[in-house]
Amino acid sequence: MGAGAALAMPCIGARAGTRPFTLMTNWYAQPDQGGFYQARETGLYRRAGLDVQIRSGTPQLNAPQMLLSGAVDAIIGFDTQVILQRAKGLPVKAVAAIFQQDLEGLIAHTDVNHPEELRTRTLLLAPSSMAAYWPWMKQRFGFSDNQVRPYAYNLQPFVIDPSVAIQAILTAEPCDLQRRNVPFRFFTLADYGYPPYSGTIVTRDDTLTQDAGRLRAFLKVSMEGYRDYLLGDPTPGNNAIMRENRLLDATHVACARDALRRSNACFSGDAVQGGLGIMTAARWQATARMMADTGQIADAAVWKEAFTTEFLPTTPVVP
Structure with a gap:
């Protein structure tokens, strides 16, 4: 679906006009993150009433720590990382998975x-x-x-x-x-057989209650951005990625996007029916069981607190 087909979002609360919604990625700008850049560059976020800032992650930045401190609203994290944090009692939760398999x-x-x-x-x-x-x-x-x-x-x-x-x-x-x-x-x-998702969007527990409207809007539009980036004209997203990461050129970016398209990682598995971003209890349970089996956590039941699908689009974003 093209950018112009994005549906208008409902009122997302007073906080929308007070500060941007900030996403910290897990690395320098890459095609893996192309849906976010596509949504920003084509105006999808803006038309949904959102001011979204994308901050690139680096090896020197501790994204989970920045999330917990309130410096950012969401990060691209890892399922295993979220489960470890929940096992320690930290208030973080996965709300969507961009890719249905680890890349x-x-x-x-x-x-x-x-x-x-x-x-x-x-x-x-x-x-x-x-x-x-x-x-x-x-x-x-x-x-x-x-x-x-x-x-x-x-x-x-x-x-x-x-x-x-x-x-x-x-x-x-x-x-x-x-x-x-x-x-x-x-x-x-x-x-x-490695069970985690990839491109997992993680936020704090307080965001789920205090900023739910913006979170829902952000997830919906981001999934539309990924659909547009992978199935439509990726030029807006690719140009933004190359502006923000000067180490990448058009050849590399095209290769990476083609690899994502061939893998079908966004649209396969449960996403066929559930839409982009979908997560299931069975997958999170499998990841937690793996971590318990390898001695990373003591209690596999912690997976129940690690994720929620409550804020995903009510109408699945599918090809």
Whole structure:
């Protein structure tokens, strides 16, 4: 659906005119976040009565801490992170999932046919990955801690060393390696049973009660923005992404968007009927059970407090 087809939103409360609704992303501007930029650049937010600010995340910024402090209204977070925070009694909650599967995985050289074959290789992982999915990978594939070295988001160690594998996200490292004509294999964690969603929108408990109108409006229009970005003309969103992240060019952005479209991560699974952003109790329960099984949490029942679908569009946003 084009930007002009967005429906007018109902009154979203007095707070709408007092300050912007601020979203902090999980990384520098990327096509993964394209729906938010598309909604901003095409005027979807504005026509819904929203002033939305998008702040790029960086490795130096602690997005969950900024959310809890009230510096931002919502962040793009991780299911495992939300469950860990709820287990500690912190007042955060997931309200939507942009992608129905996790986009992360491992990149290996072409002689590797299955992740289990990486047990004897060096794995380059960032601290965030160690916290999120490393416990699951160790259990699932039989990896060990002594295999791991820090990942500095530099592809050169992989390019020059056939014994190295690296963490990757569908829309980043594969595009960079393709551009350099470096052969590789990409193993998406979701294909091997990793249950979390990706692109999870997280907010505070007080926002659910004190700013519910703006939150509902933000989620509805953001889902429309993603539909427009992935199925319509992505030029407005892409131009904004490249303005805010000068390290990306049109070739990379086009590759990343194409990867999202081919994966169908936004529109597959429960989103076929439930629409963009949908989440289910079964998926959150599966993620919590995985975390309990790997020793990350003591009580898997915490998943019940980790998410809500109450603020998703009443009419599902579907292709």
